[in-house]
Amino acid sequence: MAVKFGKQSYKLSGRIYINETACIVGPREKEGPLGEYFDQVEREDYGEDTWEKGEAHYIEATFNKLMGKISLDTKQIDCVFSGDLLNQCMASAIGLKNSNVPFLGLYGACSTMAESMLCASLCMDSNAMTDTIAITSSNFCSAEKQYRFPLELGGQRTPTSQWTVTASGAVYLSCNKSGAVEELKPYIESVTIGKIENYKINDVNNMGAVMAPACASTILSHLRDLSRTPDYYDLILTGDLGYTGSKILLEIMSMHGNDISTRHNDCGKMIFDSASQDTKSGGSGCGCAAAVFTSYIYKLLKNLNLRRVLFVATGALISPVMVKQGEDLLAISHGISIEI
């Protein structure tokens, strides 16, 4: 049974295991430093005639890959929690339309991987569900088209801009029904629900700066709620602040007396070699945190190279329409503590 700590955090029963993951990425991600850890590489359009259909195909294929790995029938999955960046979360709906699994749609922008795992684990902690899937995606081309300019325009990118990751990542969560402790499986120990933060930053080419304060807010709440210091964790994994946002995060954390510099890394910094791949401030998109967590980080956890990870996915709650209407750029960040 979940127990609330402080204002935003919940300690779970310790029975909700991250049992398996799957991840499919695009060619640029495969060429990056984590290339060897991804399950599969596909063209950015996945052979479809539009980027949006391509992104939906990523979700469908990642869902199917995960189902293949866990050798369960879809009937045994209680619910899939999914969302993405496309208007009306279309990649999720189309990608999962043939899944025949109860579906709860989420919108948390690039925080979706954490939000979906968080919602799933709270629903599982009530004993209601025992087997769930959390999944998300993003696609460089569909995101550029929707949020910025058509690729054909060949727009210049600012140094603070981030490169939307083409990927889908999925997690299979399951409860150990017997209540027995499974020694060698990572489990979700606690979660911290984010608040919408508004720091009145209005540069749409600097999402790192928009999201960093929301990320800091969630990490600080998590530490305060659970009476922890940063050294409780082997890794505080944020995603996806990139280089600019990560620098700001460390500064804010320092201002609040928490030096996390020795144990922090960011999915946006890890997925590309920014210098050689020309991805400016790093990776972004729901697929960024999803791809890094479900591949490299999950492997480090399974191999006991990491024993305690605070995974804090960050999302900018922006829409092109609201930007044009002069609204503030909002952000949110959800946190999940994973232990093994």
Added chain:
Amino acid sequence: MAVKFGKQSYKLSGRIYINETACIVGPREKEGPLGEYFDQVEREDYGEDTWEKGEAHYIEATFNKLMGKISLDTKQIDCVFSGDLLNQCMASAIGLKNSNVPFLGLYGACSTMAESMLCASLCMDSNAMTDTIAITSSNFCSAEKQYRFPLELGGQRTPTSQWTVTASGAVYLSCNKSGAVEELKPYIESVTIGKIENYKINDVNNMGAVMAPACASTILSHLRDLSRTPDYYDLILTGDLGYTGSKILLEIMSMHGNDISTRHNDCGKMIFDSASQDTKSGGSGCGCAAAVFTSYIYKLLKNLNLRRVLFVATGALISPVMVKQGEDLLAISHGISIEI
């Protein structure tokens, strides 16, 4: 503790009460048959300079109205579950940016009122949360602009088209911490999570036909999972199928041996007097089911005129981009059983 029944349904502990509701509507809704039951009426733009900002203002004002009614501090609210129809769910983000409450964003199209109450109640059943708010909105003008044509174009409407409701509705859910049964408060007895359904209907002016099969699927699953017949309920309240969709729903239910005609009503049929208000097949939008449920239906429950209601909100998972790309129109429907 929630117990799963069948493939999609969960019986809750009976401690999650619908403690209070709030609802703000536009002028057309106020002029409709349920006008007297709404808390407040506002201009469609709520005094803002764009429809989108107006819709966000509806959410903010409805949230504040609800908080005023329950006389709690926002610090006492564990989480707000919210979503809407605007791209990137902007009405929810902007409307709640000053709330300072932990936020989980959802996307369920017009099923959002049921989806948000469902997610909230599953999170509360784990004891994690005790006080939550579920809220959603829609706006005729912002929806027309985004999904169809600018209003200035003066487009003709087909007989099967529905009129997006301008409204925001919110529900305050709370657990009785002592475990004592509260006799005169409606509570969420069970929930049924919908699946994405695809009946290959591709008329964007006939959302009722797109959603009716998903609605029937969820009602049939609910009845089968919990071994109930339709006469268990005083009212099976769907929303928002309108006249066309309701007719199709009754036909599908009959084909499956369930005559629900004597106990069915639909939020899309109830909110307008279609003949005099020229709203064609009826109301639609997240705000339709939200407004009808949080005003008239909640009052009937509180007054014991209804004792068992199955509330099944229906959503079309469509985006204008995917429609132009020839994708099938998808739908989902989530069910909540409310008793007093």
